[in-house]
Amino acid sequence: MNLLLTGQHVDVSPALREYVEKKLERITRHFDQIIDIAVVLGVEKPSEKEKRQRAEINMRLKGNVIHVEHFAEDLYxxxxxxxxKLDRQVLKYKGKVQDHQHESIKRSPERLEAPQPPGV
Structure with missing residues (x-):
């Protein structure tokens, strides 16, 4: 898994990088088919009174991309x-993937047997 951590209008300190890596370990424990994760940390200024910290995560999986974004007063x-949010979405995606790997109804053993004609 590749991790790309960038900052927009904010410097990414080694402590912040370590914190993000530690938090993302929880995701990799649940689901190991992750291609890469891109994390964007930034400061948004909707008005001069209020500074909002933004964390945006894009996770590429095989055949899918999961995107989450959250605003708060503190970057952490x-x-x-x-x-x-990402953990909930990954668990939901993992459940969908596991549910679709069952054997199809068309190929079940009961359907493959030739039906007996009535009265035999």
């Missing part, structure tokens, strides 16, 4: 909430 809180 934004990362926490974004990782929580």
């Amino acid at each position: 809180a934004a990362v926490d909430c974004a990782v929580d």
